[in-house]
Amino acid sequence: MTATSTVMAASARLVSRLALVTGGGSGIGRAVCRRLAAEGASVVVADVNQEAANETLHGLSRDRRGQGHMAAGVDVASRHSVRSLVTGIQCRYFQPPSVCVSAAGITQDAFLVRMEEEHFDKVIQVNLKGSFLVVQAVAEALVICGAPKGSIITVGSIVGKVGNIGQANYASSKAGVQGLTRAAAKELSRFGIRCNCVLPGFISTPMTEKVPEKVIGKMTSLVPVGRMGEPAEVADVCAFLASDDSAYITGASVEVTGGLFIG
Ligand code: NAD
Numbered sequence: 464m465t466a467t468s469t470v471m472a473a474s475a476r477l478v479s480r481l482a483l484v485t486g487g488g489s490g491i492g493r494a495v496c497r498r499l500a501a502e503g504a505s506v507v508v509a510d511v512n513q514e515a516a517n518e519t520l521h522g523l524s525r526d527r528r529g530q531g532h533m534a535a536g537v538d539v540a541s542r543h544s545v546r547s548l549v550t551g552i553q554c555r556y557f558q559p560p561s562v563c564v565s566a567a568g569i570t571q572d573a574f575l576v577r578m579e580e581e582h583f584d585k586v587i588q589v590n591l592k593g594s595f596l597v598v599q600a601v602a603e604a605l606v607i608c609g610a611p612k613g614s615i616i617t618v619g620s621i622v623g624k625v626g627n628i629g630q631a632n633y634a635s636s637k638a639g640v641q642g643l644t645r646a647a648a649k650e651l652s653r654f655g656i657r658c659n660c661v662l663p664g665f666i667s668t669p670m671t672e673k674v675p676e677k678v679i680g681k682m683t684s685l686v687p688v689g690r691m692g693e694p695a696e697v698a699d700v701c702a703f704l705a706s707d708d709s710a711y712i713t714g715a716s717v718e719v720t721g722g723l724f725i726g
Pocket of ligand 1: 485486487488489490491492509510511512515537538539540565566567568569589593618619620621662663664665666667668669670671
């Protein structure tokens with residue numbers, strides 16, 4: 464196969480797949496929506512910020528299956544909201560999403576000794592419980608309809624593995640997301656559903672724009688590749704995990720960090 468035909472094959476990997484992306488209104492989630500749509504999937508862009516989700520929607524390439532993309536508002540921390548989203552998708556497309564990327568997430572940083580209980584709870588609610596609610600609702604819908612296969616991808620963080628100053632809440636939530644994903648992989652394999660977690664390092668998005676320049680400089684100097692990552696580089700890995708190219712991979716955590724914290 465030539466390099467060109469490899470690219471062409473890769474770009475058609477998700478034709479006729481329906482994908483749900485939470486946090487699709489910004490950063491990594493938006494890049495994932497673009498990449499999945501470019502690979503032929505119909506994409507549901509879901510975000511608590513409906514306007515941002517609409518913006519992502521308008522930038523997506525036309526889907527080849529003709530079912531179209533859609534944008535939806537969702538608060539992943541609310542069971543009711545997540546359930547309404549999945550029901551709404553099934554009403555529109557007559558099937559549940561067979562690809563799901565759970566990318567919605569927040570930070571509320573503070574040193575451990577100064578961290579407000581409500582900020583701890585909020586980050587856990589959105590990042591961990593939100594991932595649980597999304598994974599649960601999508602998995603349940605896939606199992607009930609007898610779908611032949613599914614690929615669920617959660618977005619954790621390298622911080623969940625190694626910790627980070629000022630992020631006790633965030634690190635806890637992301638470590639939880641990894642555990643959730645592994646448990647889900649074990650339970651759902653028999654239904655043909657794979658579950659994997661991506662662990663981004665430092666990626667240029669609105670989330671990291673909040674980090675002081677000095678800290679970014681210090682962190683970047685620790686990255687062997689020598690720069691921050693781009694959202695599209697995380698999306699590349701999500702597209703691989705969504706596709707059948709990763710058919711024998713489940714329960715894995717894939718670091719997308721430019722080599723940060725090797726070993
Ligand atoms: P971002 O702030 O650009 O995007 C996050 C999106 O999630 C936003 O559109 C936001 O509106 C949405 N969101 C927040 N709360 C929500 C809720 N309750 N319900 C639905 N949507 C909600 O951030 P990003 O950097 O693109 O982060 C995406 C994911 O990647 C997050 O889970 C984040 O923790 C993870 N991550 C990011 C980095 C990084 O360096 N940027 C590193 C590791 C992991």
